[in-house]
Amino acid sequence: MEKLFALLNLALQNITGYIYPNEVELHWNILIVIYPYITGLVAGAFILASLERVFNVKEVQPTYRLSLLTAFAFLIVAPLPLQAHLTRPERGIHIFLTPHLQSAMAMFGFVYLWYLMAVLLLEIWFDYRESIIHWSRSETGVKKIIYKILSLGTSDVSDKSIALDRKIGKFITVIGIPSAFLLHGYVGFIFGSVKANPWWSSVLMPIVFLFSAIVSGIAMVLLIYMVSNFLRGRKNDMPCLDKLGSYLLYMMLIDFSLEALDFIQRLYEAEESIKILSQMVRSKLFISLVVAQVIIGTVIPILSLALVKMIRSAEKFRRAVYFIAAILVQIGIFSIRWNVVIGGQLFSKSFRGLTVYKVELFGIEGLLTAIGLLVLPFVILFILVKLLPPWSDRKAVVNS
């Protein structure tokens, strides 16, 4: 507790203007920043997967299974930052046992379970069923047992049953798209519905969250696809990369337009809070909003993606552009989450002052935990990829 008081005393000395005395402590910290970031990646990766399934975008087929596994790996980690951030983590289960139905947060458990159980797990299982059965026959030892269990007792690989798998898979994806929208739109609603906070309170918030989620998901799958091809010594499928690059560009244009619209509207309406908010953007959020989010994370990737789309260029150059743009997009989307979550708490609800946020290094709500939680999905993904190889080259071998 003494450490907390020392931190708060430090914050107290760095306040500008007037804030309510209870506002010295900033409550939603870096863990709550990574929560919407991770959830966004889940929704985005799933929507990318649905492009192939529902909208018949055949070029992105090489990333279909990878997108599903990526969504799954991130979805497993999504509730951990929330749980770690509770001051009473042992009571977290109350959200499921006695949910307060009017609370947006209480619905998290149900939206999450729906998405995990009814959408992702089912879709992955139906898509992999045939391969799992093949692997359960061809593999040996522990792996054989695992695949036997994963096959859930099915062994029918007739054309009829595979056609049924495809049909069910497509049906689940059709349900999955609104579910993915719900999952991340809902995360936006958690912030957008707080009327006490003018930085958050906006009807556009769920929509902006959604499109930024799609952007981050496409960019993340693109990165994972390129890196895994590099590690496996395989060539990137260029039409697939080009298509991913194009979709990334379109989604970024929508996302950026929405955010610009929100920004212009706020500026033009110039409500009571505008003075303190612009003061915040000009001082505390300048680096993370103007530099990281807008310039590095949005304008540069949009321009470079548009450039390779408009002028004919070498494959090598395009690959480099896609790779760098996808990394910059991740920086940009992380900054968006930071600017929403932390920015929304840096100004006083008295609209008369600003406070500070210093990230702790250690401790359950510190930087190291956050980094750990960001690395964890990749570890899970690595295991998943080992267990359920998503590569189409491997699938072809199995099928032949």
Add this chain to the structure above:
Amino acid sequence: MTKNQTAQTRREFLKRCLQIVPAAALVPLSAQAFAAEGYDPTQHDYGMGIDVHKCIGCGLCVQACKIENQVPQQPFYFRTWIERYTIPVEGEILVDSPNGGSQGFPPNPLDPKEVMRTYFVPKLCNHCAKPPCVQVCPVGATFVSRDGVVLMDPDYCIGCRYCIQACPYGARFMNPVTRATDKCNFCYHRITKGLLPACVEVCPTQARIFGELTQRPNPLARFRRVNKIQVLKPALNTEPKVFYANLDGEVR
């Protein structure tokens, strides 16, 4: 303690358990758990009045509240606090609340000639009729009791702090001792015994008036009858039940 006594106390203990367990299962979480015995919440509808003209910024209310409710003494935790507004002849309005105003206020930094007006505003939970904090609590740990008081169950709070984000008045804080959100409850343990909240009890100028909204006659009814009343941030439609008289438009 003899063997017999031990057996007796053990028997009594088990007996009590048998009485308590079904009783606890039958009584849902309600204000009853926090109220004095024999108290009937349906017979009350509480609110508070604050006369800004009368507040002298002595800080006794803040001190009394901290002692009465075991609020940590550090300057980041307040169930009630006092703000000082200084409106200069020219320039920006100054607001301060050093240590929540608990030790009074230092002399005004401005030259008296430069000051147009200055006044103190006591703040606390507004016990809104439409409380955003209650709306967002994912587990129902905070709720409106039948007598209109917004209560907080520290033994059920999971510490997500959504309520702190949702409160437009900065009235909630995370209690580092209980690790649950904390806020003013009108000294519920006192008012259910017919006593006044600690802050009202100690106020030397009667700037704070505690009473009922619907029952007459009572001090709050009179306060609302004779004064022009305002509430904080009315545009947010939270319908506060802390009523201010002589409140300046600059107060947020």
